[in-house]
Each structure stands twice: as structure tokens, then as C-alpha cells.
Amino acid sequence: MTGIVDVSSDWLALREGEDARARSQELALAAAKLLPPGPVVVHDLGSGTGSMMRWLAPLLPGPQRWVLHDWNVRLTERALDDAPPVDRAGLPVAVETRSGALAQLTASDLDGASLVTASALLDVLTARELHAIVDACVDVGSPALFALSVTGDAELSPYDPRDAIVGRAFNAHQRRLADGRSLLGRYGAPIARGLFALAGWRVRETTTQWHLDDREPGLLAEWFDGWVDAAVEQTPELRDESAAYRRLRAAQLARGELSAVIRHRDLLAWPR
Ligand SMILES: C[S@@+](CC[C@H](N)C(=O)[O-])C[C@H]1O[C@@H](n2cnc3c(N)ncnc32)[C@H](O)[C@@H]1O
Helix, strand or coil: CCCCCCCCHHHHHHHHHHHHHHCCHHHHHHHHHCCCCCCEEEEEECCCCCHHHHHHHHHCCCCEEEEEEECCHHHHHHHCCCCCCECCCCCECEEEEEECCHHHCCHHHHCCCCEEEEECCHHHCEHHHHHHHHHHHHHHCCCEEEEEEEEEEEEEECCCCHHHHHHHHHHHHHCCEECCEEECHHHHHHHHHHHHHHCCCEEEEEEEEEEECCCCHHHHHHHHHHHHHHHHHHCHHHHHHHHHHHHHHHHHHHCCCCEEEEEEEEEEEECC
């Protein structure tokens, strides 16, 4: 399939623990209360290797069936490698995968949905894709729990004036034209909120954050490299200046002095 912006399974595995720590349990439990009685069917959009399912399944009642949607089958295949997660009662969930582009999503793809979920997805979508997703959710009428959409706020410590310059370029990179797709970046979550509100749905939101420090230096290093790489790709004039900045941050990281807080939004929407 053309147009796929590749995400590596190594990166998804590296961030899975921090994602699990960061996602809003409060919104997940509120979503659980909105489920109709009986078997639960969850459609997870942009599922990757199934990180959202592994986190959320144990918080929901069973029996559960998860349908993982992604256009990258190499990632969804991985979701079937290990034993499935268990539901709130400790029973394994059923898992199936579907490949396809979210721009074409309709209510019929969300067959039987009790809940639609996504994690770390809205910022990598186009407006057309997000409209298709919200329309499909509204048509099918089941609640939507969309976790960990990037807000563009990254706070590094110790402070350095170059943080803001890199942050601005990174945020512009998130909204780049990628293979003909104009990405929403940090506007993804607010646009989703607005579209659900237009449909007359109720929306609850909360800020969720990664706290990266020397407890997980590998994730901090990888996040920082990716953040600066994206900024330089977007604004090549930053290349020279970023070399010294990278050296400084690498030395701070090696001494256990570097930390970063990266903010996200989690959103729960449901029909009135
Ligand atoms: C940042 S990853 C997050 C994966 C997973 N939700 C997680 O939290 O680990 C975004 C995922 O969405 C998928 N994706 C992005 N845009 C898509 C689209 N337009 N159609 C289908 N899948 C898409 C990517 O292949 C990738 O697996």
C-alpha cells in the first residue's frame, strides 16, 4: 500500500512501558462504564503491534474481542505472536487483525463495536482520515477512547534556549506533507474533539505525559534523537547548531542529568 509512513516495531516496543504508564486510567475506567452489558468488541485503529490492547484489555469486562486495524500488516502480525492479554476477569481475549487505510474507514468496518480505541494515532493522520474515523464512530454510535495524541509540548531539564527552537521545528515537521498526505500533527486531538462536539457527542479530555529520565535512558536517548532529527529534516539550517546541542544533551544523558516531560491529550467521546 502506498502512502504508509513507516513506524518501526522496535520503537513501538521501546515506548510501550511509558505509554502504559502515561495513558489515562481514569478515562479508560469511564469508557468501561459506558459499555453495554454483554460481550465487548473493541476496534483499535492504527493498532501497530497491539500496545493499546495489552494495556486496556485488563481494565475492561469480558468476554472481549479485539479487532486491530492498521495498514502495516508487518506490525499487526506481531500482535498475534504472543499469548493474548486477559480481560478484567483474567480470561484471554480474542484477537483478529484487519489491514486497510483509515481514510476508507466506514461504520461497516466497525461491525459490532462496543468501543473504538486508538493510541498515538491522531497526530499522524490527515484531516480526511480523521473525518472518516469520527464519521464512522458517530454512525456506529459506540464510545471512542483516543489516547496519547501529541500536543507539541516538550519540556527538557536542564533548560537550554535551543529547546524551543528545536520544538518549533519538530512541531512543523509533524504537520509536514508526507508522501502527499498533509499530517495534522498537534492539531489532531483538538480537531477530533471539535468533530465529536459538532456531532452532539460529549467529550472528556485530560493531559497525559511521558516522564523520561535516567530510569529509561534508552527511551530518552531515542526520543531525543528522533525529536532533533525531525527538527533538522524540517529546518536544515539547524544542522550545524544542533550538533553542539546534541553533544551537550548526550553528555547530560550520560551523567543521568537529562530529563524530559512530553505532553499528550487523551480523549473520551460518547453519544449523549
Ligand atoms: C505511532 S503508531 C502507534 C501504534 C499503536 N497504536 C501503539 O500505540 O503502539 C501509529 C500507527 O498507526 C498506523 N497508521 C497511521 N496512519 C494510518 C492510516 N492512515 N491508515 C491505517 N493505519 C495507519 C501506523 O501504521 C502505526 O502502526
